[in-house]
Amino acid sequence: MICVYVACVCLAAGFTLSSSLRMEERDVDCKRCSRTDADRDRAPTGPEWPPECPRIGLDKHGLVPVMNVTWMIKADMSISTLRGSQINVVEDRTNQSVCVQFSFSTNHTLSPDCNRWTFSLDDVVVEPGHKYTLTVFNLPEPRIGHYRISRNIAIPGCDDARIQKAQICLENGSLWEPNMSVTVLTDKEPKKLSVIVGFETAKHSERYQVAIQSEDFLHSRDIFKENRTSLNVTFDLDLWQLSQCEMFIAIKPFFLRCKNNCWGPKTPVDYCLYLRPRTAIVKTAVVLIFTGCCLAYLLWRTCHTKDPLTLSSPAIKEQPAVIQIQERRRVLIIYSCDHPLYKHIVLKLCAFLAAKCGTEVILDRLDSARLGVLGSIQWLECHREQIERSSDKILILCSPGVQAKWRAMCGDKPVFLREDVLSPVGDMLTPSLSLMVPHFIQCPTFQKYIVAYFDDVCSEEDVPSPFKIAVRYKLMKQFEEVFFRILDAEKHEPGRVKQIEGVSEDRYTESPSGRALQKAIEAFQTYQLEHPRWFEDELVEGLDGDVEETSPAACNHSITVTDQTTCCVQSSVPVTRSVKSQPEMFQMYREVT
Numbered sequence: 001m002i003c004v005y006v007a008c009v010c011l012a013a014g015f016t017l018s019s020s021l022r023m024e025e026r027d028v029d030c031k032r033c034s035r036t037d038a039d040r041d042r043a044p045t046g047p048e049w050p051p052e053c054p055r056i057g058l059d060k061h062g063l064v065p066v067m068n069v070t071w072m073i074k075a076d077m078s079i080s081t082l083r084g085s086q087i088n089v090v091e092d093r094t095n096q097s098v099c100v101q102f103s104f105s106t107n108h109t110l111s112p113d114c115n116r117w118t119f120s121l122d123d124v125v126v127e128p129g130h131k132y133t134l135t136v137f138n139l140p141e142p143r144i145g146h147y148r149i150s151r152n153i154a155i156p157g158c159d160d161a162r163i164q165k166a167q168i169c170l171e172n173g174s175l176w177e178p179n180m181s182v183t184v185l186t187d188k189e190p191k192k193l194s195v196i197v198g199f200e201t202a203k204h205s206e207r208y209q210v211a212i213q214s215e216d217f218l219h220s221r222d223i224f225k226e227n228r229t230s231l232n233v234t235f236d237l238d239l240w241q242l243s244q245c246e247m248f249i250a251i252k253p254f255f256l257r258c259k260n261n262c263w264g265p266k267t268p269v270d271y272c273l274y275l276r277p278r279t280a281i282v283k284t285a286v287v288l289i290f291t292g293c294c295l296a297y298l299l300w301r302t303c304h305t306k307d308p309l310t311l312s313s314p315a316i317k318e319q320p321a322v323i324q325i326q327e328r329r330r331v332l333i334i335y336s337c338d339h340p341l342y343k344h345i346v347l348k349l350c351a352f353l354a355a356k357c358g359t360e361v362i363l364d365r366l367d368s369a370r371l372g373v374l375g376s377i378q379w380l381e382c383h384r385e386q387i388e389r390s391s392d393k394i395l396i397l398c399s400p401g402v403q404a405k406w407r408a409m410c411g412d413k414p415v416f417l418r419e420d421v422l423s424p425v426g427d428m429l430t431p432s433l434s435l436m437v438p439h440f441i442q443c444p445t446f447q448k449y450i451v452a453y454f455d456d457v458c459s460e461e462d463v464p465s466p467f468k469i470a471v472r473y474k475l476m477k478q479f480e481e482v483f484f485r486i487l488d489a490e491k492h493e494p495g496r497v498k499q500i501e502g503v504s505e506d507r508y509t510e511s512p513s514g515r516a517l518q519k520a521i522e523a524f525q526t527y528q529l530e531h532p533r534w535f536e537d538e539l540v541e542g543l544d545g546d547v548e549e550t551s552p553a554a555c556n557h558s559i560t561v562t563d564q565t566t567c568c569v570q571s572s573v574p575v576t577r578s579v580k581s582q583p584e585m586f587q588m589y590r591e592v593t
Helices: 075-080 275-306 340-355 368-374 376-388 401-411 418-422 431-442 443-448 467-471 477-485 511-531 534-538 582-592
Strands: 004-008 053-057 065-072 084-091 097-103 116-127 129-139 149-152 181-185 192-199 203-215 216-223 228-239 246-255 268-269 320-323 330-334 360-362 393-397 450-456 472-476 495-500
Touching: 065 129, 097 116, 097 330, 181 268, 192 203, 203 228, 216 228, 216 511, 268 376, 330 340, 330 376, 330 431, 340 360, 340 511, 360 495, 376 393, 376 431, 393 477, 401 431, 401 534, 418 443, 450 477, 467 495, 472 477, 477 495
Parallel strands: 004 097, 320 495, 330 360, 330 393, 393 450, 450 472
Antiparallel strands: 053 065, 065 116, 084 097, 084 129, 129 149, 181 192, 192 228, 203 216, 203 246, 246 268
């Protein structure tokens, strides 16, 4: 609590006393600035609030929002015992406070201009959107009871005209006028739709995120101002993606103060208004006529040919053949638990593999009892040896956590994820990489590993350098190719293209487990749009005793595949709980290589 003692003698007409105080100062006990009075039995009556109190505005420099508080003294005979007044200002959120004590005396009930005595405390710095409690009382206070008056004040936000030009409000975008415009083009390419979003930039925001979304899809793009006063962003969409006419355009700025929580405009757009009805009808008619002609030709060919169509016909050769799953395979999934929503995606993928694909899934969180008995290294080594002796596979799901932990193994800053700390098995990715990378880069075992990532929530940049020598599959767009790898089968054979029912990109959502997987991916995608720094938010500080420094060593992130490939890695990344420490991981890694 900040206390200021102000002494004055009232000799002139009614006056106003001003003092500049800041709420940011350190707390001081207000009792030290309170004064006792020997004649407290003759205490004056309490003060009164004027009709307009307090007043909110800017300081004399026009930089910070301030509050001016005014109170009046009652015009009665108790003014002869008045020795001063004290005002306390308390911020409700932080409980910080400031108090000012006025010392004065007078025997006149009114000022020389026949008005009541008035006092004020000016330029108290306040924060937009915060709440304060004002308390004023006269000195000396009575021994029993009190004559204090209080008032609760809510400071308006930066949208209020009185303070929106303050520096703190300007850095929150209070005066930003985006003037957003949306243009829809339908004639650039057939079955394509182009949406052009234009807007004005702001002084205190260098980065913007423009998104276009509906119930079926979500596309976003980051753009930087680069000293430009206006920006344009173009989205090229396929018409088949749009099941509804209405979609929303949103612009999210990143101002200096509000960062990721800044307000941005959002407007609906009905793209169907821009489609030409006649063109759509003509196209539909052409498609129907063409389809009828094809059917008529096939019927005529069937009736007039002597030999029926055989399997050697080129038309039949191109027809896809649906195959049935004959053998149940096993898959060990290696991943990094970057976020609870990403963990949900991995679990839904396991459910889809088991329910729809008839695949036995090996996952650390689904085998925690055995993992706790064997330990992480023994558990991983046991499954790796079983897979090496069988036709089973190891599926590596790449994500930002996988790339970050691999770089930490190569000497970068240690990485600690919140989900790993909370998990009873700890970080399983680091020991997995330590054991499996040497086997991965050897030609005899290369076919055992499948590298993939969910391209809706991850990217190609999340694939560590050792795995870039292999084919990287995008899930769920290329899940059918991944499943052919799990089955050790070829999709393309001479004369036919094989398919597996219900696992392609446009068919996997037909099953309950597939729909659950799609919803999990969309939920995490929406969360990433709302929290662009989600991965940094999941990082936690290093735990005492978990990190041990190893001898310095260089690690080359690009690995060259030769007949005898080796890679030496040093790291200081800890593995918590039941997982061995990072130096032990790399000692085993070097023994394997």
